[in-house]
Amino acid sequence: MSNCISAITAxxxxxxxxxxxxxxxxxxxxxxxxxxxxxxxxxxLTERTQYVVMSNCISAITAxxxxxxxxxxxxxxxxxxxxxxxKLRLNTNKCHHIAFSQQTTPPSADLFVDGxxxxxxxxxVDLGVVMDSGLSFRNHVEYITRRAWRNLGFLLRVTKDxxxxxxxIMLYKSIVRPLLEYAATVWNPLYTL
Numbered sequence: 326m327s328n329c330i331s332a333i334t335a336x337x338x339x340x341x342x343x344x345x346x347x348x349x350x351x352x353x354x355x356x357x358x359x360x361x362x363x364x365x366x367x368x369x370l371t372e373r374t375q376y377v378v379m380s381n382c383i384s385a386i387t388a389x390x391x392x393x394x395x396x397x398x399x400x401x402x403x404x405x406x407x408x409x410x411x412k413l414r415l416n417t418n419k420c421h422h423i424a425f426s427q428q429t430t431p432p433s434a435d436l437f438v439d440g441x442x443x444x445x446x447x448x449x450v451d452l453g454v455v456m457d458s459g460l461s462f463r464n465h466v467e468y469i470t471r472r473a474w475r476n477l478g479f480l481l482r483v484t485k486d487x488x489x490x491x492x493x494i495m496l497y498k499s500i501v502r503p504l505l506e507y508a509a510t511v512w513n514p515l516y517t518l
Contacts, residue, residue, distance in 0.1 A: 329425040332436055332443060352406050369399065379495075417441045423449050424458055431458050454508045473504045 350367060358366065370393065377384040393400040421444040424431040436443045448457040448464050455465035480500060484493045 331425065331449075332420065332422045332438075348411070349403060349407050352409065356406070366399070366403075369394075370403075415439070417443065421446045421449070423447070423456070425456070425460055427459055452508070454511050469504050469507075473501050476501045476504065 350363065350370075353363060353366065373389040373394070374386045375389050376386045393403055415438050417438050420438055422434070422436045423446045424433060426432060433445065448455055450456075454462075455468050456462070457464050477497075480493070480496055484496065487493055
């Protein structure tokens, strides 16, 4: 593996909420998005609903009044437009950098944002994955193992009087197993500690 220095950044404000859609749609118009495409994006962002299906049960339909659907291709583009429109600045207190390397002494560099020196970190959490400078993922495995045991303990306490094992299995698959499986392709399930 070659050496790599990565900056981990955070903006001062979060994802646009309902009342911020007007400026985003206006900005899209300034970028040349008009007519049916702008109408389609407006429909995509407004008057959305959601519900949950579990086995044969369906929850009530609930209005979604803010944000952009998670996992969408359009979300990052709209966030970029939002940042540009609102001139969001990086929160340098939450920004730092890390050098990824398998060398005993990883490379070091001074990185600045708006004239402020970013702190150097030994490990970072990005999208729920703990990464250390050597990419060993030991810290990540320990972190998810602790969380999974804690959730399993909770599950066993609250389900001690359950009569149907299928309910316990469904809860396990909902609150424990996802912790163990999330991003497994990143930290490699065949990785030996």
